[in-house]
Every structure is written in C-alpha cells, then in structure tokens.
Amino acid sequence: xxxxxxxxxxxxxxxxxxxxxxxxxxxxxxxxxxxxxxxxxxxxxxxxxxxxxxxxxxxxxxxxxxxxxxxxxxxxxxxxxxxxxxxxxxxxxxxxxxxxxxxxxxxxxxxxxxxxxxxxxxxxxxxxxxxxxxxxxxxxxxxxxxxxxxxxxxxxxxxxxxxxxxxxxxxxxxxxxxxxxxxxxxxxxxxxxxxxxxxxxxxxxxxxxxxxxxxxxxxxxxxxxxxxxxxxxxxxxxxxxxxxxxxxxxxxxxxxxxxxxxxxxxxxxxxxxxxxxxxxxxxxxxxxxxxxxxxxxxxxxxxxxxxxxxxxxxxxxxxxxxxxxxxxxxxxxxxxxxxxxxxxxxxxxxxxxxxxxxxxxxxxxxxxxxxxxxxxxxxxxxxxxxxxxxxxxxxxxxxxxxxxxxxxxxxxxxxxxxx
Amino acid sequence: xxxxxxxxxxxxxxxxxxxxxxxxxxxxxxxxxxxxxxxxxxxxxxxxxxxxxxxxxxxxxxxxxxxxxxxxxxxxxxxxxxxxxxxxxxxxxxxxxxxxxxxxxxxxxxxxxxxxxxxxxxxxxxxxxxxxxxxxxxxxxxxxxxxxxxxxxxxxxxxxxxxxxxxxxxxxxxxxxxxxxxxxxxxxxxxxxxxxxxxxxxxxxxxxxxxxxxxxxxxxxxxxxxxxxxxxxxxxxxxxxxxxxxxxxxxxxxxxxxxxxxxxxxxxxxxxxxxxxxxxx
Amino acid sequence: xxxxxxxxxxxxxxxxxxxxxxxxxxxxxxxxxxxxxxxxxxxxxxxxxxxxxxxxxxxxxxxxxxxxxxxxxxxxxxxxxxxxxxxxxxxxxxxxxxxxxxxxxxxxxxxxxxxxxxxxxxxxxxxxxxxxxxxxxxxxxxxxxxxxxxxxxxxxxxxxxxxxxxxxxxxxxxxxxxxxxxxxxxxxxxxxxxxxxxxxxxxxxxxxxxxxxxxxxxxxxxxxxxxxxxxxxxxxxxxxxxxxxxxxxxxxxxxxxxxxxxxxxxxxxxxxxxxxxxxxxxxxxxxxxxxxxxxxxxx
Numbered sequence: 001x002x003x004x005x006x007x008x009x010x011x012x013x014x015x016x017x018x019x020x021x022x023x024x025x026x027x028x029x030x031x032x033x034x035x036x037x038x039x040x041x042x043x044x045x046x047x048x049x050x051x052x053x054x055x056x057x058x059x060x061x062x063x064x065x066x067x068x069x070x071x072x073x074x075x076x077x078x079x080x081x082x083x084x085x086x087x088x089x090x091x092x093x094x095x096x097x098x099x100x101x102x103x104x105x106x107x108x109x110x111x112x113x114x115x116x117x118x119x120x121x122x123x124x125x126x127x128x129x130x131x132x133x134x135x136x137x138x139x140x141x142x143x144x145x146x147x148x149x150x151x152x153x154x155x156x157x158x159x160x161x162x163x164x165x166x167x168x169x170x171x172x173x174x175x176x177x178x179x180x181x182x183x184x185x186x187x188x189x190x191x192x193x194x195x196x197x198x199x200x201x202x203x204x205x206x207x208x209x210x211x212x213x214x215x216x217x218x219x220x221x222x223x224x225x226x227x228x229x230x231x232x233x234x235x236x237x238x239x240x241x242x243x244x245x246x247x248x249x250x251x252x253x254x255x256x257x258x259x260x261x262x263x264x265x266x267x268x269x270x271x272x273x274x275x276x277x278x279x280x281x282x283x284x285x286x287x288x289x290x291x292x293x294x295x296x297x298x299x300x301x302x303x304x305x306x307x308x309x310x311x312x313x314x315x316x317x318x319x320x321x322x323x324x325x326x327x328x329x330x331x332x333x334x335x336x337x338x339x340x341x342x343x344x345x346x347x348x349x350x351x352x353x354x355x356x357x358x359x360x361x362x363x364x365x366x367x368x369x370x371x372x373x374x375x376x377x378x379x380x381x382x383x384x385x386x387x388x389x390x391x392x393x394x395x396x397x398x399x400x401x402x403x404x405x406x407x408x409x410x411x412x413x414x415x416x417x418x419x
Numbered sequence: 420x421x422x423x424x425x426x427x428x429x430x431x432x433x434x435x436x437x438x439x440x441x442x443x444x445x446x447x448x449x450x451x452x453x454x455x456x457x458x459x460x461x462x463x464x465x466x467x468x469x470x471x472x473x474x475x476x477x478x479x480x481x482x483x484x485x486x487x488x489x490x491x492x493x494x495x496x497x498x499x500x501x502x503x504x505x506x507x508x509x510x511x512x513x514x515x516x517x518x519x520x521x522x523x524x525x526x527x528x529x530x531x532x533x534x535x536x537x538x539x540x541x542x543x544x545x546x547x548x549x550x551x552x553x554x555x556x557x558x559x560x561x562x563x564x565x566x567x568x569x570x571x572x573x574x575x576x577x578x579x580x581x582x583x584x585x586x587x588x589x590x591x592x593x594x595x596x597x598x599x600x601x602x603x604x605x606x607x608x609x610x611x612x613x614x615x616x617x618x619x620x621x622x623x624x625x626x627x628x629x630x631x632x633x634x635x636x637x638x639x640x641x642x643x644x645x646x647x648x649x650x651x652x653x654x655x656x657x658x659x660x661x662x663x664x665x666x667x668x669x670x671x672x673x674x675x676x677x678x679x680x681x682x683x684x685x686x687x688x689x690x691x692x693x694x695x696x697x698x699x700x
Numbered sequence: 701x702x703x704x705x706x707x708x709x710x711x712x713x714x715x716x717x718x719x720x721x722x723x724x725x726x727x728x729x730x731x732x733x734x735x736x737x738x739x740x741x742x743x744x745x746x747x748x749x750x751x752x753x754x755x756x757x758x759x760x761x762x763x764x765x766x767x768x769x770x771x772x773x774x775x776x777x778x779x780x781x782x783x784x785x786x787x788x789x790x791x792x793x794x795x796x797x798x799x800x801x802x803x804x805x806x807x808x809x810x811x812x813x814x815x816x817x818x819x820x821x822x823x824x825x826x827x828x829x830x831x832x833x834x835x836x837x838x839x840x841x842x843x844x845x846x847x848x849x850x851x852x853x854x855x856x857x858x859x860x861x862x863x864x865x866x867x868x869x870x871x872x873x874x875x876x877x878x879x880x881x882x883x884x885x886x887x888x889x890x891x892x893x894x895x896x897x898x899x900x901x902x903x904x905x906x907x908x909x910x911x912x913x914x915x916x917x918x919x920x921x922x923x924x925x926x927x928x929x930x931x932x933x934x935x936x937x938x939x940x941x942x943x944x945x946x947x948x949x950x951x952x953x954x955x956x957x958x959x960x961x962x963x964x965x966x967x968x969x970x971x972x973x974x975x976x977x978x979x980x981x982x983x984x985x986x987x988x989x990x991x992x993x994x995x996x997x998x999x
Contacts, residue, residue, distance in 0.1 A: 100966040104634045122765035254648040408763035416785040433810040444845035505738035531942020531979045533958045538749035593720035640840045660841040
C-alpha cells in the first residue's frame with residue numbers, strides 16, 4: 001500500500017492541533033473591527049459645496065430611472081448634466097439588501113423604507129440630514145415630516161420621497177369575482193382555490209400583513225400596530241402564514257421575476273407594487289389591482305411604505321447627495337417619478353396641474369390630471385388605514401413594555417415559515 | 420474481459436445516454452443564444468445572431484470579463500508558487516505531519532464552498548477589518564487553486580524519481596542548479612497544466628466569490644448571476660454563457676494534452692493525475 | 701540566482717550560491733523554506749478562518765443596529781435545535797446529497813467500466829476528453845441551462861410531451877436532477893482511474909475460475925473499485941451539501957443548507973456561522989469514514 005497510510009492517526013491530530021492553535025491565536029488577538037454602532041452618527045452637513053463629480057445611490061426599482069430600463073424614461077441624466085455628478089444607481093429588491101449594501105460603506109445614500117431606517121440609524125450607517133440645505137423640503141406635505149420613521153430623538157435623518165400601499169393584484173381571467181379582502185390569499189378556505197398560484201413578498205416584514213388581517217378578523221388578539229406584536233399576537237400571525245405556505249407558488253423578491261410569473265400564468269393572485277401592475281397592464285395582461293389608482297384598500301387595511309432619502313455617514317460625495325435629494329424632491333421630477341412608479345408624491349407642488357401635464361408628456365403617458373386625487377396625495381385620513389413599514393422593536397411603545405418581538409425574531413420566523 | 424455482445428451493446432448504450440445527458444444542456448444553451456424571442460419557451464420561435472453583437476457591446480459584461488481575467492491570473496500565480504512549494508516538500512522529504520499536508524491542501528475543496536465562503540468573508544470583515552474587494556476574491560480563489568497545482572506537480576514528481584536530482588548533486592551542482600537544470604524542465608508541463616486548470620477554476624468560480632467580493636465589483640460569473648433574473652438581459656446572458664463555455668474549454672484541453680504527452684493515456688497514472696487534478700468544483 | 705559558471709574551489713560566492721550552500725544537507729531547513737509559505741496560507745489563513753467561523757457561531761447580533769456582540773452564548777445553537785425548520789432543511793439537503801451521490805454512482809460505474817475495460821485505447825482517449833471538457837465548463841452556465849430547460853414550456857416539457865408527461869418543474873426533484881448532472885464527471889473519473897488500476901490478469905483469473913461476468917463484477921471488480929467510488933462520492937456529496945446557487949435557480953421556494961447560510965450571513969452572521977458548522981461536521985464524518993474505506997488513495 002502507500003506510505004501515506006503509515007500514520008493514520010497523525011493526520012486528524014495534526015489538523016486538530018493546527019485548528020486549536022489558530023483558534024487560540026485568534027481568540028487572543030480578540031475580535032478586530034467594531035461596527036460604529038449606537039449613537040455615533042456624525043454630524044449633518046453645514047453647507048452644500050460644489051459637486052464632487054460622482055454619486056452612488058441605492059434605489060428601489062424604478063425610483064432612479066436612467067434610460068437603461070425603458071428608453072425615454074430618464075431623470076438621472078438631466079441631474080448629471082445639471083450638477084456634474086455622474087450617478088451610479090444600484091437597485092435593491094428588499095430593505096434587508098439595502099441595509100447590507102449601506103453597511104459596506106460604499107454608497108452615498110439610499111431610498112430607505114421604514115423597516116430599514118431605524119436599523120441604519122442604530123447601526124451608525126447614516127448621518128442626520130440638515131433639511132435647511134434642501135430647499136424643496138419646505139413644500140413637502142406636512143404629514144410626512146418629523147415622523148417616527150424618519151426622525152429619531154428629534155433629529156431629522158432624511159428627506160421624504162413618496163408613499164404608497166402594498167397592493168392586492170389578480171388575474172381577472174383566473175380570479176372571479178373581484179376580491180375585496182386579503183382573505184383571498186390568507187384564509188385557507190379561499191387560498192386553496194389558487195394553490196400554487198399565490199405570490200407573496202419574500203421578506204419578514206410580510207408578517208405584518210398577516211397581523212393586519214388578524215387585527216380585523218381576530219379582535220380577541222387585541223392587535224393595534226402590526227409591527228409591535230407580543231408573543232400571542234406574533235405566534236398567531238406566524239401560524240397563519242405557515243398555513244398559507246402550502247398554497248404559495250412563489251415568494252418573490254425580484255419584481256422582474258414576479259412580472260414574468262404573472263405573465264406566464266404561474267401566478268394568479270398576490271401582493272405586489274404599483275410598478276409591476278402598470279408594467280403588466282402596459283403589456284396587455286388582464287390584471288386588476290384597484291389599490292393602484294383608485295385608493296381602494298382591502299377591508300382590513302393594508303401595509304405600505306413611506307420612503308426616505310438618507311445619506312451615508314462619512315459619505316464620499318455628500319454634496320452630490322444633497323443635490324440629489326433636492327433634485328428628486330423638486331416638483332417636476334416628483335411628478336415624473338411618482339407617476340412612473342405609481343405612488344403618492346411627497347412634494348405638494350408636484351400636484352399642480354402644469355407639473356402633472358408636463359410629466360405625462362415627458363413619460364409618454366396619457367394625461368392624468370386626477371393623479372394626485374387618485375393617490376390621495378393630500379389626504380392624511382386615507383393614510384391612517386395604511387400601516388407604513390417599520391422596524392419591529394422589542395419596546396412595544398405602549399404600556400406592555402419590552403415584550404414585543406424584535407427584527408431578529410421576525411427574520412427567524414420568516415425562515416421557519418418558508419420551511 | 421469477455422462479455423457477451425449484448426452486454427457490450429448495452430454498455431455502449433449506457434455510455435451514449437451518459438454523454439447525451441452531459442452535453443444536451445450545453446447544446447440547449449447554445450441554441451438559446453440564437454433565440455429570437457424573449458421567453459424560455461422551447462423550441463425558440465426564431466433564430467438570430469443579433470445578440471452576439473449586443474453582448475460584445477455590453478459594457479458590464481466586458482468589464483466583468485476583464486476583472487475575471489485579472490483575478491484568475493493573480494490567483495493562479497499565487498497557487499503556482501504555494502502549490503509547487505508544498506508538493507516539493509511532500510514528494511521529496513519525510514517529516515512529521517507530512518500526511519497532514521496532503522489532507523490540508525485538499526480541505527478547501529472538500530468542504531462545501533459555502534462554508535469556505537462564510538469563513539473567509541467573516542475573517543476579512545470581522546477579524547482583519549478590511550473591506551471586501553478584488554484582493555479578497557483573489558485570496559479566496561488562490562486558497563483552493565493551490566490543490567490543483569499541488570496535485571499536478573506532485574503526481575509528476577512522484578513519477579520522476581528523486582534519483583535524477585541526487586545524480587545532479589553528485590555531479591557537483593548545488594541546489595539552485597539542480598532546480599533549474601534538472602527539476603524544473605521535468606515538471607514544467609505539470610506546472611503549466613496545473614496553472615491552466617487553476618485559471619479555469621478561478622474563472623468559473625462563483626460560490627465562494629459571492630461571499631468575498633466587494634459591492635461594486637463583478638467577475639464574469641457574478642455578472643451572469645446578477646443578470647439571470649432580468650428578462651431583458653437574458654439573451655445577452657445566453658450569448659455570454661456560450662462564449663464562456665467555449666473559452667473555458669481551451670485551457671482544460673491544453674492542460675489535458677500536456678499531462679498526457681508522455682503517452683500515458685492508457686495507464687492508471689495518467690488517468691489518476693487527471694482525476695486528481697480535476698477533483699475540484 | 702547566480703551565473704552558471706561555478707568554479708570548483710571558486711572564491712567569489714554570490715548570494716545565491718551561499719543560500720544554496722546553506723540549504724545543502726540541511727533537509728529541515730529546506731522543508732521549512734518550502735513549507736512556510738503554504739503552511740502560513742493554509743493553516744493560519746484557511747484553518748484560522750474556520751476557527752473564526754466556529755468562534756463567531758457563539759456570538760450574537762443586535763437586531764436593530766446589526767452590531768455584532770462578541771460575547772459567548774449558545775443561543776444560536778439553541779435556536780438551531782429548537783426551530784424545526786433547520787432540522788428539516790438540513791435533512792432535506794443531506795437527503796438530496798445522498799440521492800445525487802447514489803444516482804451518480806449508478807450512472808458513472810457503467811460508463812467508467814466501459815472506458816476502462818471495454819473501449820479500445822483510441823475510443824478511451826476520446827471518451828476521457830469528452831467527459832473532461834464539460835467538467836470544467838462553467839458550473840453556473842450548466843445550472844442556468846437546467847433552469848431554462850425546466851421552465852414551464854421549456855425543453856424538458858417539450859421533450860416529455862409526446863409521452864404525455866410534463867417536466868418536474870422547479871423544486872426538490874429539480875435540485876436532485878441538476879446536482880446529479882453537475883457532479884457526474886467527478887464520479888466517473890476516479891472510478892475510471894480506479895478500474896484502470898485493476899490488472900486485467902485478475903479479471904482473466906476470475907473468468908478462468910469459472911465466474912460469469914456478473915459474479916466477476918460482484919466479487920472482484922466492485923470490491924476493488926469501491927474505494928474509488930467512495931472517493932468520487934466525497935465530491936458529489938460535499939458539493940451538493942453546500943450548494944446554494946442551484947437551489948436558488950431551480951427551486952426558489954424550498955430552502956437548503958446553502959441558501960439559509962447565504963441569506964443569513966450578512967444579516968445574522970453568528971446564526972449563519974452556527975448553521976455552517978452543520979455541513980462541516982457532516983463532512984468530517986464523511987471524510988473519516990471515506991478514509992477508513994481507503995478512498996484517499998484515489999483522490
């Protein structure tokens with residue numbers, strides 16, 4: 001036989017010795033880098049200087065169109081021409097991705113939803129924003145300012161971008177009559193009719209949707225905020241989603257993939273965003289999502305999001321970032337961005353008739369003077385039925401104390417739900 | 420071995436099916452590269468070569484290709500040095516822990532890639548506190564490319580006995596001379612073969628790369644992966660895939676010719692070397 | 701390196717010459733010099749990283765800030781054991797890895813046997829090349845090819861339609877299929893090498909003693925080739941165990957060890973590290989058993 005077999009016990013022994021030695025060395029040196037963590041978020045900019053010539057931002061799909069996805073739909077190039085800030089757009093599919101990307105420290109800013117903002121602030125990844133340096137901030141709708149998802153300890157951390165509700169969408173050929181409630185995908189008796197064809201957002205935050213449903217259908221649980229759930233409430237929501245799991249055809253994170261699946265018929269009903277709905281409509285697919293442009297909300301209410309532009313702590317190009325924040329909230333750009341995605345603008349002046357008309361023309365859309373009305377842009381009462389994405393924290397924020405499930409619990413539960 | 424003709428034919432059929440199984444998916448992809456339509460339906464509605472032009476024009480793909488080439492070259496260089504050093508030590512000397520070296524060298528590829536990836540990424544970001552970048556990618560690739568070079572060189576060193584080197588020393592040559600005039604010429608084809616295979620391995624790698632690459636960089640596999648879910652990009656991805664398959668065949672074929680030049684195709688040694696050197700993901 | 705001309709009794713000794721003299725007759729030093737680089741890289745770099753991974757599995761993470769708390773706690777392991785999903789995922793992955801390994805062994809053996817013992821040398825050479833080429837051609841492209849083929853209305857559906865069947869679509873079956881496909885060449889080559897090493901005289905002897913081919917296979921070939929099969933299986937098993945790309949592409953709604961680790965590693969590194977310990981332990985067991993069975997000769 002081979003000489004290599006001569007000392008059978010030495011090989012694993014040598015490995016173990018090597019491993020132990022290495023471990024001791026590492027442990028002795030102690031952990032290396034520490035995340036900035038905690039309250040060290042740096043200072044807000046004092047004044048905006050000349051642009052640095054570059055900008056790297058993380059955006060939700062179609063928030064930062066630069067002509068590469070759809071010809072002619074481009075508000076990044078004009079920004080680049082005006083400010084000289086060559087802009088690199090990174091599209092992220094989930095808030096988790098956005099948080100991860102921001103933590104690499106390689107981006108200047110992000111369009112963060114409420115289930116990312118708290119984490120970015122806590123983690124020391126973003127700096128406060130000096131709203132006086134963003135002239136367009138003055139005319140932002142007042143009910144978007146100083147909200148718990150963009151203002152922490154009285155300090156502003158971002159500029160509002162826009163807001164919208166998560167939609168229930170269905171293929172009218174396969175789903176009749178038109179559903180009016182989330183029960184079509186959450187009540188087992190109804191969901192089983194579409195087994196294997198239900199599409200659900202692949203993110204732990206979807207647990208809140210189950211909580212919204214239970215708030216209406218199980219008042220005994222006493223759910224108030226779908227993001228602050230104690231043990232009983234949380235477990236009920238998780239159980240509901242575990243039941244739903246067997247009927248779900250696709251947990252989507254790529255909006256493009258979801259469009260594909262609805263087009264091919266693999267998906268027939270599910271949760272989605274306005275962008276996918278309008279894209280499918282433009283492709284003559286028989287989709288319906290009344291929440292998209294009629295202000296319809298299923299009977300139980302809906303989750304939604306209000307997005308905020310945040311700037312990285314120690315951003316490499318802070319001037320360009322401030323210029324971007326002012327640009328993206330200017331009336332003419334807001335009118336385009338909001339109509340393209342399908343959400344309510346943050347900029348009140350974007351609702352002026354001439355802005356809307358100009359944007360429709362620029363995008364090649366039919367004129368839609370009732371856009372802002374349809375989207376309840378100036379209607380705070382409407383938004384009371386929408387539960388903006390938030391970061392679940394242990395502190396319930398009410399007299400229950402610290403018994404609520406935090407984001408870690410949500411993430412673990414989501415892994416379990418998907419099975 | 421005597422087998423009935425029926426058994427022989429059955430075996431031939433088995434081999435045929437096996438080869439078909441291996442090659443059909445690649446042929447399918449090649450056909451998709453000419454797909455005129457936008458969906459994955461089969462058969463493709465019509466054929467066109469326009470995607471080839473678009474793929475070549477695509478800036479993202481070209482940048483990714485260049486990055487892959489640079490990373491591959493660097494990783495191969497490191498692997499060549501470390502792999503040959505280690506194989507020399509194991510082939511020519513006896514010492515405590517010698518067997519452990521063989522085991523150690525194989526470990527990076529015996530353990531699932533995801534474990535290597537998490538471990539390396541962890542070390543880089545937590546212990547060393549450095550950012551992920553192309554350098555970290557190169558380090559990761561080099562780590563499992565070492566075994567490819569090691570296997571090739573050690574197989575050759577075992578076949579070329581140490582007698583030649585001893586003779587050279589007896590004739591008065593010292594260490595470097597022996598190295599330069601006796602040893603290196605004997606193993607150079609093994610080095611080249613190992614280097615080519617290491618390059619192919621690095622070029623192809625995605626599992627560990629996903630963990631060790633910085634946010635702004637892309638190697639070619641990363642580019643393909645990130646574009647797989649974009650319907651508009653699919654046709655270009657198909658073309659890139661086909662081109663890449665063709666490209667990666669070349670170094671492998673060359674490496675194969677080099678290790679077989681001594682006419683050992685029918686001998687276990689040659690096959691063993693091939694098997695050893697190809698035992699990598 | 702110095703110039704070639706060395707005089708016997710030469711007075712001027714360059715640096716290179718002096719180094720060579722230093723090494724001459726000192727095998728320890730030579731070994732040390734040879735090994736210091738690789739050892740440093742592999743032991744400190746690689747094993748050290750594995751050690752760090754183990755240590756990290758005892759840390760925890762602040763849910764909101766993402767900050768790593770580098771204390772010592774068993775919480776992650778408790779969670780792995782408490783939540784049934786991790787057990788399910790682990791068992792599912794191990795099951796598919798085993799299934800793919802067995803499938804590959806069954807498919808590979810006839811092919812390897814043909815190549816080693818039946819084919820003429822010319823055909824053998826061609827076959828070796830034919831098996832070798834796709835082995836190296838881009839893992840990702842192969843998985844992508846299968847993703848396209850398994851899609852609704854794709855190649856598989858089209859091929860099975862005349863038989864009245866439709867393809868398995870995406871899911872665990874698809875993962876088994878693709879993994880078997882991917883690693884088949886890794887199984888064929890070691891078995892081929894192993895069979896090659898069996899002298900034909902043994903087979904002739906078996907036949908002379910009156911055994912029919914099946915008996916020869918069972919009592920002579922298979923036992924002798926078994927270590928090679930185990931060697932090949934190390935790769936098919938290990939590569940399937942940790943794969944996250946294949947499940948992501950052809951089974952997006954079921955989770956395997958690989959994608960749980962991948963999706964958690966930025967979010968909750970300690971938990972991902974703890975879960976990564978599972979395949980490590982599985983593979984160590986596998987390697988130890990493989991060693992006993994003599995597979996390391998055939999690696």
